[in-house]
Amino acid sequence: MAGNEATPLTSPEISIKECLLSPNDFDEAKISGISDSSTDPSTDKDETSSNKKKKIKDEKRCRVCGDMALGYNFDAVTCESCKAFFRRNARGSKSTRCLFQGNCVIDVRTRRFCPHCRLQKCFNVGMKKDMILDETERKARMAKVLENRQKRQVKAKGREEVTSSEQEVGTDWSELITNTPVSNFSENSPTPTSASSEHMPCKIDLSNLPEDREMYRKLTESESVFIKELTLLYESTLASFTDSYHSDQNNYSTINQLVNNSEIAVRRLIKFVKRINDFMRLSQDDQIAALKACVLSTILLRSVAFYSSEKDVWITAKGEVPTKILKKATGYISLHDSHTRYCRTLKDVVQDNHEMMTLMQLIIIFNPEGPNLASRTLISDIQDHYITLLKHYLEAEYSFSNAKEMLPFLLQKLSELKELSEEHSKVLLQVNPTEIEPLMLEVLNLK
DNA sequence: CTAGCCTTGAGA
DNA sequence: TCTCAAGGCTAG
Numbered sequence A: 001m002a003g004n005e006a007t008p009l010t011s012p013e014i015s016i017k018e019c020l021l022s023p024n025d026f027d028e029a030k031i032s033g034i035s036d037s038s039t040d041p042s043t044d045k046d047e048t049s050s051n052k053k054k055k056i057k058d059e060k061r062c063r064v065c066g067d068m069a070l071g072y073n074f075d076a077v078t079c080e081s082c083k084a085f086f087r088r089n090a091r092g093s094k095s096t097r098c099l100f101q102g103n104c105v106i107d108v109r110t111r112r113f114c115p116h117c118r119l120q121k122c123f124n125v126g127m128k129k130d131m132i133l134d135e136t137e138r139k140a141r142m143a144k145v146l147e148n149r150q151k152r153q154v155k156a157k158g159r160e161e162v163t164s165s166e167q168e169v170g171t172d173w174s175e176l177i178t179n180t181p182v183s184n185f186s187e188n189s190p191t192p193t194s195a196s197s198e199h200m201p202c203k204i205d206l207s208n209l210p211e212d213r214e215m216y217r218k219l220t221e222s223e224s225v226f227i228k229e230l231t232l233l234y235e236s237t238l239a240s241f242t243d244s245y246h247s248d249q250n251n252y253s254t255i256n257q258l259v260n261n262s263e264i265a266v267r268r269l270i271k272f273v274k275r276i277n278d279f280m281r282l283s284q285d286d287q288i289a290a291l292k293a294c295v296l297s298t299i300l301l302r303s304v305a306f307y308s309s310e311k312d313v314w315i316t317a318k319g320e321v322p323t324k325i326l327k328k329a330t331g332y333i334s335l336h337d338s339h340t341r342y343c344r345t346l347k348d349v350v351q352d353n354h355e356m357m358t359l360m361q362l363i364i365i366f367n368p369e370g371p372n373l374a375s376r377t378l379i380s381d382i383q384d385h386y387i388t389l390l391k392h393y394l395e396a397e398y399s400f401s402n403a404k405e406m407l408p409f410l411l412q413k414l415s416e417l418k419e420l421s422e423e424h425s426k427v428l429l430q431v432n433p434t435e436i437e438p439l440m441l442e443v444l445n446l447k
Numbered sequence B: 001c002t003a004g005c006c007t008t009g010a011g012a
Numbered sequence C: 001t002c003t004c005a006a007g008g009c010t011a012g
Helices: A003-009 A015-023 A029-032 A049-060 A080-090 A114-122 A137-164 A175-178 A221-236 A255-261 A264-274 A286-307 A323-329 A331-348 A353-365 A378-426 A438-443
Strands: A071-073 A077-078 A312-317 A319-322
Touching: A015 A319, A071 A080, A077 A080, A077 A319, A080 A114, A137 A221, A221 A264, A221 A378, A264 A286, A264 A438, A286 A331, A286 A353, A286 A378, A286 A438, A319 A323, A331 A353, A353 A378
Parallel strands: none
Antiparallel strands: A071 A077, A312 A319
16 A cells, blocks of 8 residues: 555656645655554544434533533543543553542542542543554644645745736746756855865764753743754655655666655655745745755755664665665765765764754755855855754753764764765766656756 | 643544 | 544643
8 A cells, every 4th residue: 555656746747846836745645644544543433423423412511520521532522621631641651549549539620639530530431542642643643734834824925926926927947947057056066165074073972961951051932842843844754754765776776766766855855845934935946946956965964864874774664775776876986985974974973863854954955055046145044043943952952062062063064965965966967867757857957 | 730722634 | 614533732
């Protein structure tokens, strides 16, 4: 069931612009997998729903405390408060204890007195704890909500733009693409100042962080919410496994296949940026330019997320892909070496921290140095914002002193990303455009 | 923590 | 479009 979704989503006619503009996500829902089983708790739970409706008419009382009930909660008619109580406590592992005989009367008045008996009664009346969404299901649900929320925003915004009609006829996207040769990707990124520090090790002992809470920043509520939302978004798009990836090594045997296999990453990148308000604030041309400029870096950064240092492989949904395929596919040994070295060093520090990856991803998206950008200052300001956020995050998670080491290290790695993607773009020049998916052609300026 | 209210996605 | 049943938020 899960594996055969690859074909429909590569419908060849879809351009980046269309992807960006479309209120829906083409087949992205399928790609991310968040919409299917995980968010669908109803499947095995509503067989009895017809009886329930009848029952509920006469049972408007909470089965647990007798308070007014609105309907079924976790498979029993209960009031809001028992619902919330059950949600909070049923999954919890910490055992409560009754201070009396374990048979306390639970009613509207007394329900607060003995959590133990209340919970017991919840179970007795048939509330089911497996109907409480677990961590993954909750994340998926939140991602879905977020997705829809942003979709609505984009839609609303789109309507505004159309009514103020200034950009319907003029934007010839295909023109824009053909005008920009592949070399532009790297060309005008000013030669990074320090090729020398390529190997700046970051020796932070993350297992030994300072005890004193004073040594950590406390994130503001809005910062932590924002980071949380971004990370969820990242997890549901860029960081999720691609079940259409082929770990079969044959699929990586030519560069073309390698490029095509990155298409899904690109689609996810588009899906990701579409949900970022800061990104949607940019003009359409800048959106496209920014997107194109960060594609290779994104793919490379993403490869770090899936990299396993111990095995020297990339982990995909379908298994492990040894990094040596890169050597085979491209014939560039130094490319292979620098890429894996990059993965290893960055992975050492980032490990599986999605917040860090998310913020780094955002920093590369809002890169004011990219080609063909109009509002560089704006983009730079946005980038600053994410750099600050990353700094704050590091200070909150790893203490002020560690953050002081980590931030420059991470930024350094981001600038190395530029060099690395330049190397990769050289390889892309070998690509035979006729065999490449259209979206990839566009996004990599190979058209 | 509790409990009430709100927002949502899914399904009828 | 409506209803149901999840989770989230937050004043108390």
